[in-house]
Amino acid sequence: MTSQNDANTIFLTEQEAERIRNTVKDRLKKCSELVGHAREPRDSKAAISQATGASLMADMGGAPDADMTQTKGQGGTLPALTVGQPYSPCIVSLQDLQPMKLADLQMDTHHRGRRLTVKRASPVVTLAARSWTMVQDEAGDETERLEVCLRKSRHGEDILESASVFVIKEPYFTLTDQGEATLRIDHPSDLIVCRDEFANSSLTSANEVNGHAEDAAAAEKIARTCKDKGNAALKQRDLPLAHAKYTEGLKVARQDVVSYTNPDLARDISRNRAYVNILLNQLDEAKNDAKASLTGREDQRSKDLDSKAYFRAGCAAYNLGEYQEAKGFFDEQQKITPGDKDASANLRKIEVRLHEQEAGTYDLKKLGAGLSRARPQVDAASFISNTKVRDSPGRGRGLFATRDIPAGEIVMCEKAFCVVWGHESEALTAITYDVRDDRIRVSPVGLSTSIVQKLLSNPSQIERVMDLYGDYQGGGKNVSTTEDGPVVDTFRVHDIVSRNAFGPGSQYGEEGASNASTGLWIWAAYINHSCIANAKKDFIGDLMVLRATRPITAGEEIFLSYDESNDYDARQTALMTTWGFECNCALCAAEKADDPAVRKKRRELASEADAFVEREHWANAKRLTVVKAQRLARAMDDTYDGERYEGVPRVATRRIREWLAKASRRR
Ligand SMILES: C[S@@+](CC[C@H](N)C(=O)[O-])C[C@H]1O[C@@H](n2cnc3c(N)ncnc32)[C@H](O)[C@@H]1O
Numbered sequence: 001m002t003s004q005n006d007a008n009t010i011f012l013t014e015q016e017a018e019r020i021r022n023t024v025k026d027r028l029k030k031c032s033e034l035v036g037h038a039r040e041p042r043d044s045k046a047a048i049s050q051a052t053g054a055s056l057m058a059d060m061g062g063a064p065d066a067d068m069t070q071t072k073g074q075g076g077t078l079p080a081l082t083v084g085q086p087y088s089p090c091i092v093s094l095q096d097l098q099p100m101k102l103a104d105l106q107m108d109t110h111h112r113g114r115r116l117t118v119k120r121a122s123p124v125v126t127l128a129a130r131s132w133t134m135v136q137d138e139a140g141d142e143t144e145r146l147e148v149c150l151r152k153s154r155h156g157e158d159i160l161e162s163a164s165v166f167v168i169k170e171p172y173f174t175l176t177d178q179g180e181a182t183l184r185i186d187h188p189s190d191l192i193v194c195r196d197e198f199a200n201s202s203l204t205s206a207n208e209v210n211g212h213a214e215d216a217a218a219a220e221k222i223a224r225t226c227k228d229k230g231n232a233a234l235k236q237r238d239l240p241l242a243h244a245k246y247t248e249g250l251k252v253a254r255q256d257v258v259s260y261t262n263p264d265l266a267r268d269i270s271r272n273r274a275y276v277n278i279l280l281n282q283l284d285e286a287k288n289d290a291k292a293s294l295t296g297r298e299d300q301r302s303k304d305l306d307s308k309a310y311f312r313a314g315c316a317a318y319n320l321g322e323y324q325e326a327k328g329f330f331d332e333q334q335k336i337t338p339g340d341k342d343a344s345a346n347l348r349k350i351e352v353r354l355h356e357q358e359a360g361t362y363d364l365k366k367l368g369a370g371l372s373r374a375r376p377q378v379d380a381a382s383f384i385s386n387t388k389v390r391d392s393p394g395r396g397r398g399l400f401a402t403r404d405i406p407a408g409e410i411v412m413c414e415k416a417f418c419v420v421w422g423h424e425s426e427a428l429t430a431i432t433y434d435v436r437d438d439r440i441r442v443s444p445v446g447l448s449t450s451i452v453q454k455l456l457s458n459p460s461q462i463e464r465v466m467d468l469y470g471d472y473q474g475g476g477k478n479v480s481t482t483e484d485g486p487v488v489d490t491f492r493v494h495d496i497v498s499r500n501a502f503g504p505g506s507q508y509g510e511e512g513a514s515n516a517s518t519g520l521w522i523w524a525a526y527i528n529h530s531c532i533a534n535a536k537k538d539f540i541g542d543l544m545v546l547r548a549t550r551p552i553t554a555g556e557e558i559f560l561s562y563d564e565s566n567d568y569d570a571r572q573t574a575l576m577t578t579w580g581f582e583c584n585c586a587l588c589a590a591e592k593a594d595d596p597a598v599r600k601k602r603r604e605l606a607s608e609a610d611a612f613v614e615r616e617h618w619a620n621a622k623r624l625t626v627v628k629a630q631r632l633a634r635a636m637d638d639t640y641d642g643e644r645y646e647g648v649p650r651v652a653t654r655r656i657r658e659w660l661a662k663a664s665r666r667r
Contacts, residue, residue: 012440017440023177027177034108035108039102041142050134083434083436086491088489090169093483098114102118107173110170115170117168118146118165119135119140124158126161130151132146135183145176145180145181145183147182147185149186154282155240159188187489223258227265243273246272266292271305271309273285284460286313311330311342313329318349321381331347353381356413360385360412362380367379367543373421373423376541376542382523386403386405386412387402387412387558397526399526400557404551407548408548411552412523414522417522419504419520420518421508422510422516427516429444429446429515441577444501448497455488456485464522468525469496496520502519504517527546528559529561533549533559533561534550567606568594568599572588586648587651602652606636612628618660637653
């Protein structure tokens, strides 16, 4: 992530850092000693009462969250999370997994090829970044702890609170940092949530339908009931329930036995589910549902229904940023219902988006004026056609100009794939200790969670995100869906966020390190770093606007400066800690060859210059003050070797030189 400014920096006390490291190392040691050992049965009563107490405490705001870490600076208290050894999510469909029981669990083991059905047996303990509860298997004779990391579901509710029956795919049984045995879910797709009302689902009876007329009528009735329940839930604004009911109804209505006699039932449910999907931001399914609901008939009622369907498909495509496709849908809508005002309004909006996308011309003032805390996102298209991705030797892939770009002109503009603003409830920063490189970092965990959820809701986007650079490449199998739904590897998302996220700055009020806004811009994520960058980014809401800071020729690589510190050592440390590389641009090469004592002297003079600039305003500077500034600038210049710094900027002198330029212009 782009570095925070000083006011936002989080400092851990040495004791805290040590405590985090030791806790994790102790846990890993215990885990390695226990691998494959049989699980020790729990005393059910005691376990449930322990969870009930902890849940009460958590609800009252006094949760004994042993994972909270005290920080100095603006961070306050933050959750501390371990980034352990990554493992892949389950990519096998539920029906191909063998059932197991709690009693079969082995310590610190991924039970590959197995599935475990459990029911919740205690209240849920909701902590900042995770939640846990006690569960029992179907017979109720064994009790175990179940913990979910990234605890919120796609619909924003706590996953464990959302139901009482769960199926765990390939259960991972391990220890908490406090050494307590637990089932642990890292990938949301490894936990199948069975809503209570569906446990004894009418689907079972529908599945048994075998083609007799009376069975067909029974199946149709079931589908109709589901549709009605979905409509009722929608009226109550219970969108997850409405979605679940429509989905259940569709499963039945799409069976031959129903669709043969009443094909419109599946169409009606699909059209309704398309609407709910748009509200839930599940745009892939919204688009498919809307298309599946089309009748293609010519009578007025059918035309009205198809007009609605085209409208929904158009909205889904528009919100996915697929403007050409959206145009196609709204054109169709206009064709069958010519007077429709929504269709023409949307077509006008799309014309603007397509122009932005093709020509890179934006009304940036207007876009900025429409922003507020309640509406932090702009309605704009991305413009990326001046650039392309290709190999950048020594740096992986990079972004290159496809034409000459004059200084000050837009290189590219990009709408964020996902942003979590500091003022939103999703914003969550955590201290993460990564066992792979022994480093402690500040991680935008809320952004990772939102990205995982967005991908689960819109699987068509999984490939684009997973193509980004991350240290962990996954298990080598790029499976993004099974029969049970989309699969997203949260460890990969975490690593991608660590190396590719940007901060759009505090556009909507005060932010500290614990609630800094962060986001992912997929195309901009291909831009490599140079301390002597040729582009600079700015944000209007979630639109990143990248401009050339000097003329860029076609074929040249675009560079941003990930860290703008003037000090070589501070810069290298930040680049290594946050992005995992050592910069060898011309500036770093020149500075690296400086004697450390010279660098130290330059650093001291730079601090002096900073203090001077803060203290003395150039507008009222007296002659003596100007002379003092000139002396300081000269002293800094003397720390540079003229030959080695030929053509290389003397970045430490920048501030004082700018001050001098302004002061002398005034005279
Ligand atoms: C935001 S991504 C940039 C795109 C990336 N190169 C790729 O192949 O997808 C950041 C990562 O690119 C690499 N990188 C960026 N600038 C670099 C540089 N100047 N030298 C070496 N590696 C660099 C580092 O691995 C860093 O973590």
